[in-house]
Amino acid sequence: MSDQGSSNGRPGAGKEDKRFDTKLIHFGGEVDSATGASSVPIYQASTFHHHDIYEPPQYDYSRSGNPTRQALEDYIAVLEGGHRGFAFSSGMAAISTTFMLFSAGDHIIVTEDVYGGTYRLLTGILNRMGIEATFVDMTSIDEIKAALRPNTKAVYIETPSNPTLKITDIAEVAGWAREQELLSILDNTFMTPYYQRPIEQGVDIVLHSATKFLGGHSDVLAGLAVTATESLGRRLKYMQNGLGTVLGAQDSWLLMRGMKTLGARMAYSESSANKLAHWLSERSDIYSVFYPGLASHPGREVHEKQSSGYGAVVSFDVGSGERAKRVLNAVKLPLVAVSLGAVESILSYPAMMSHASMPREVRHERGITDGLLRFSVGLEDIDDLIADLQQALEQE
Numbered sequence: 001m002s003d004q005g006s007s008n009g010r011p012g013a014g015k016e017d018k019r020f021d022t023k024l025i026h027f028g029g030e031v032d033s034a035t036g037a038s039s040v041p042i043y044q045a046s047t048f049h050h051h052d053i054y055e056p057p058q059y060d061y062s063r064s065g066n067p068t069r070q071a072l073e074d075y076i077a078v079l080e081g082g083h084r085g086f087a088f089s090s091g092m093a094a095i096s097t098t099f100m101l102f103s104a105g106d107h108i109i110v111t112e113d114v115y116g117g118t119y120r121l122l123t124g125i126l127n128r129m130g131i132e133a134t135f136v137d138m139t140s141i142d143e144i145k146a147a148l149r150p151n152t153k154a155v156y157i158e159t160p161s162n163p164t165l166k167i168t169d170i171a172e173v174a175g176w177a178r179e180q181e182l183l184s185i186l187d188n189t190f191m192t193p194y195y196q197r198p199i200e201q202g203v204d205i206v207l208h209s210a211t212k213f214l215g216g217h218s219d220v221l222a223g224l225a226v227t228a229t230e231s232l233g234r235r236l237k238y239m240q241n242g243l244g245t246v247l248g249a250q251d252s253w254l255l256m257r258g259m260k261t262l263g264a265r266m267a268y269s270e271s272s273a274n275k276l277a278h279w280l281s282e283r284s285d286i287y288s289v290f291y292p293g294l295a296s297h298p299g300r301e302v303h304e305k306q307s308s309g310y311g312a313v314v315s316f317d318v319g320s321g322e323r324a325k326r327v328l329n330a331v332k333l334p335l336v337a338v339s340l341g342a343v344e345s346i347l348s349y350p351a352m353m354s355h356a357s358m359p360r361e362v363r364h365e366r367g368i369t370d371g372l373l374r375f376s377v378g379l380e381d382i383d384d385l386i387a388d389l390q391q392a393l394e395q396e
């Protein structure tokens with residue numbers, strides 16, 4: 001098993017100092033070193049021939065290492081500014097493999113509005129294995145500090161959170177975690193490294209559902225992780241190889257293809273999302289709008305300190321469950337679906353989709369009301385999207 005991360009293309013060395021949009025295209029694996037081909041070949045092979053039994057090949061078996069997956073793993077490490085990247089079969093595979101760094105008896109402090117699948121993993125699976133979690137409001141450092149126990153091993157952050165886009169101060173929480181000798185882990189799915197690079201702010205492990213903005217086309221399920229240090233990289237490599245939660249070569253290639261346009265897609269969708277959020281906030285029939293780019297958004301200043309943009313997800317409350325369902329059935333452009341971060345806009349209904357399994361009272365406490373809709377803004381013309389939403393809001 002090759003334990004050291006290494007690119008199969010032109011070495012990324014010398015490109016680290018380039019600006020982000022340049023790194024998206026020139027990440028090290030953009031040209032095949034053997035042939036000069038303009039994209040990384042798909043190495044559709046499970047095993048690799050030993051030309052000389054005394055000199056094992058760099059790659060020996062695709063669970064342990066595959067050149068196409070390696071190019072993707074190096075790519076995300078460059079983008080996040082971390083030491084080593086990892087690609088998994090889904091976002092949940094990245095998250096669950098990372099949690100396998102912990103042992104029975106360990107305790108983790110987790111943001112209370114964590115992604116539903118992560119909540120299920122912690123409360124339905126890892127709890128049976130003796131890994132405990134306390135869920136806290138991470139907008140408050142005092143609540144985080146109050147949850148500390150002698151057996152606490154990590155803090156798990158999501159910012160902005162889903163679907164009400166609450167903001168956690170990354171540097172403050174990661175700094176405190178370091179003082180307490182805890183690992184800090186951050187799910188960066190909503191912002192992507194285009195807008196937010198948590199390792200630069202002291203976070204130890206960054207996670208992604210690459211199914212969302214990184215892939216960007218609603219056609220591949222994948223997860224990514226980046227570790228800040230070599231020693232953490234070695235520990236996570238052991239987990240990835242031991243658990244076998246790897247991403248296949250075809251999907252690794254497809255994900256890299258999507259990632260090359262991340263910057264162009266994020267910038268376009270964000271400018272549209274900004275327009276949509278302001279349009280919604282001026283309507284008297286919308287009860288609340290959640291978007292970090294709005295002046296009224298709680299935590300906006302913290303967000304601006306740690307992120308270079310506001311993203312492409314806008315949540316808003318239309319007042320009632322009946323009205324939300326009328327809107328969902330009347331829109332003609334967005335996909336009505338779970339998921340987000342794609343070229344096509346996606347309208348989700350958290351109360352009946354992502355948060356359906358949460359008791360109604362808990363849901364309401366977290367601001368996930370029956371009238372709340374989540375709009376992931378895609379690449380359509382924003383004036384068409386707004387006109388479509390307007391006709392849907394005006395349905396009786």
Ligand SMILES: *Cc1c(COP(=O)(O)O)cnc(C)c1O
Pocket residue numbers: 090091092093115117158162187189190208209210211212221222223
């Ligand atoms: C979708 C999502 C996940 C899970 O990713 P999958 O690719 O669906 O397994 C984790 N975190 C966040 C924030 C997500 O949106």
